[in-house]
Amino acid sequence: MKKKAYQKPAITKLQVGFLRDKSSTLSSLVRKEIDGVPVKDLLRRYGSPLFVFSEKRLREQIRYARRIFESQYPRVEFSWSYKTNYLDAICRIFHQEGATAEVVSDFEYEKARRLGVPGEKIIFNGPYKPKNILRRAVEEGARINADSLDEILDLEEIASEQGRKLSIGLRINMDTGIYPRWDRFGFNLESGEVLQVAQRIAAGGKLEVVGLHCHQGTFILEPEAYARATEKLLTLARQLEEKFGWNIEYLDLGGGFPSRNRLKGVYLPPEVAVPPLADYAERIGRVLLSRLQPGEYPLLILESGRALVDEAGFLLTTVRAIKRLPTGQRAYVLDAGVNLLFTAFWYSLKVELGDEILGPPEPCVLYGPLCMNIDVVEESILLPPLPRETPLVISPVGAYNITQWMQFITYRPPVVLITEEGHPEIIRKAETLEDIVRLENLPEHLR
Numbered sequence: 430m431k432k433k434a435y436q437k438p439a440i441t442k443l444q445v446g447f448l449r450d451k452s453s454t455l456s457s458l459v460r461k462e463i464d465g466v467p468v469k470d471l472l473r474r475y476g477s478p479l480f481v482f483s484e485k486r487l488r489e490q491i492r493y494a495r496r497i498f499e500s501q502y503p504r505v506e507f508s509w510s511y512k513t514n515y516l517d518a519i520c521r522i523f524h525q526e527g528a529t530a531e532v533v534s535d536f537e538y539e540k541a542r543r544l545g546v547p548g549e550k551i552i553f554n555g556p557y558k559p560k561n562i563l564r565r566a567v568e569e570g571a572r573i574n575a576d577s578l579d580e581i582l583d584l585e586e587i588a589s590e591q592g593r594k595l596s597i598g599l600r601i602n603m604d605t606g607i608y609p610r611w612d613r614f615g616f617n618l619e620s621g622e623v624l625q626v627a628q629r630i631a632a633g634g635k636l637e638v639v640g641l642h643c644h645q646g647t648f649i650l651e652p653e654a655y656a657r658a659t660e661k662l663l664t665l666a667r668q669l670e671e672k673f674g675w676n677i678e679y680l681d682l683g684g685g686f687p688s689r690n691r692l693k694g695v696y697l698p699p700e701v702a703v704p705p706l707a708d709y710a711e712r713i714g715r716v717l718l719s720r721l722q723p724g725e726y727p728l729l730i731l732e733s734g735r736a737l738v739d740e741a742g743f744l745l746t747t748v749r750a751i752k753r754l755p756t757g758q759r760a761y762v763l764d765a766g767v768n769l770l771f772t773a774f775w776y777s778l779k780v781e782l783g784d785e786i787l788g789p790p791e792p793c794v795l796y797g798p799l800c801m802n803i804d805v806v807e808e809s810i811l812l813p814p815l816p817r818e819t820p821l822v823i824s825p826v827g828a829y830n831i832t833q834w835m836q837f838i839t840y841r842p843p844v845v846l847i848t849e850e851g852h853p854e855i856i857r858k859a860e861t862l863e864d865i866v867r868l869e870n871l872p873e874h875l876r
């Protein structure tokens with residue numbers, strides 16, 4: 430991670446709101462509305478807890494990302510990472526903005542198709558692609574990035590069935606200076622595994638490699654790592670083209686770009702710790718343009734997930750009980766916990782008050798509603814004394830929470846999208862008992 434001298438932020442207003450734990454970072458204090466819609470109105474209308482997404486931010490973010498990457502390199506495709514957030518409405522917005530679909534399972538493939546995404550606009554990654562869905566993806570013209578030798582054998586079999594040569598991509602893992610290395614996906618570069626596999630593919634005569642893919646990890650705070658990945662993929666592409674006569678049509682750098690979120694234990698606020706997306710685009714573009722001649726530019730694919738969606742998502746929650754722990758620390762029980770906020774395990778999410786509350790701040794702990802000791806939303810946060818029913822706004826929560834939330838102990842709440850015109854629309858209804866028991870079956874003898 431980039432080291433920067435720590436500068437203590439100037440603190441001017443202390444009377445309202447709170448300081449975030451001991452790092453003395455003044456957080457924004459109060460958020461009474463999202464895109465002009467009052468938090469209180471949303472809670473009154475839809476109940477608490479409630480996920481809220483901003484269509485405006487979603488569109489702005491992908492347009493911004495496209496603009497900065499296209500300003501560095503002429504051929505760019507964004508492919509929306511379904512597992513980051515696969516709500517239909519969210520995917521549809523990104524598809525409307527020109528993104529293809531990046532899927533990693535049969536479920537995600539089928540969800541993209543159901544939403545009307547044609548096969549050729551789908552990129553199929555993931556370490557396990559069941560044979561029947563792999564066959565369907567081949568038939569429908571999806572781009573497939575192979576992850577293992579076994580999958581290559583499956584693809585060869587499908588090629589034989591279809592009596593034609595298939596074009597595929599290879600997932601590559603490599604040392605880009607990011608640790609721990611995600612070396613379980615695809616084929617390793619430095620060990621020579623990639624070349625061995627390429628040799629094997631060429632000898633089989635049923636497949637040809639037309640793309641290289643590398644997803645280094647997630648929340649990568651080092652733009653230079655992408656420059657290294659680009660360098661290495663370009664060198665590999667040249668090698669493969671010379672050795673096997675293939676034409677590498679695309680380089681896919683995966684996702685991993687950070688959102689403005691704060692990893693636990695990181696002292697600096699995201700505004701300081703997280704490099705702007707433009708830095709990543711600049712590093713990648715510089716390598717590509719310096720190593721390639723116009724006319725031989727491969728398509729650059731980016732599968733950015735969290736950087737596009739995280740900051741467009743908010744969770745509204747309400748203080749339901751107030752406690753004093755034996756340690757003397759004040760604690761609040763909220764109606765949303767780690768069942769809805771999977772990312773709270775790794776990130777110190779921003780907590781804002783949905784209402785102005787005056788009073789001396791003191792360190793507090795925020796618990797969720799689960800009957801589990803691990804259900805902690807925030808271990809230490811300075812807050813003024815909050816009355817019962819105080820609304821809180823937690824962000825950024827747009828990435829990975831809606832897909833990894835748990836149906837555990839409580840119902841999952843509704844999700845609302847605030848349209849560009851400022852109207853809230855339900856994009857996922859609140860779960861009911863009926864939804865949850867629908868798949869259960871009571872055997873005859875237990876009835």
Ligand SMILES: *Cc1c(COP(=O)(O)O)cnc(C)c1O
Pocket residue numbers: 510512513531533554555644646647648683684685686732733734735736828
């Ligand atoms: C999860 C995933 C992504 C998206 O990652 P982010 O860190 O959210 O940008 C992209 N590509 C692949 C292959 C993934 O598994």
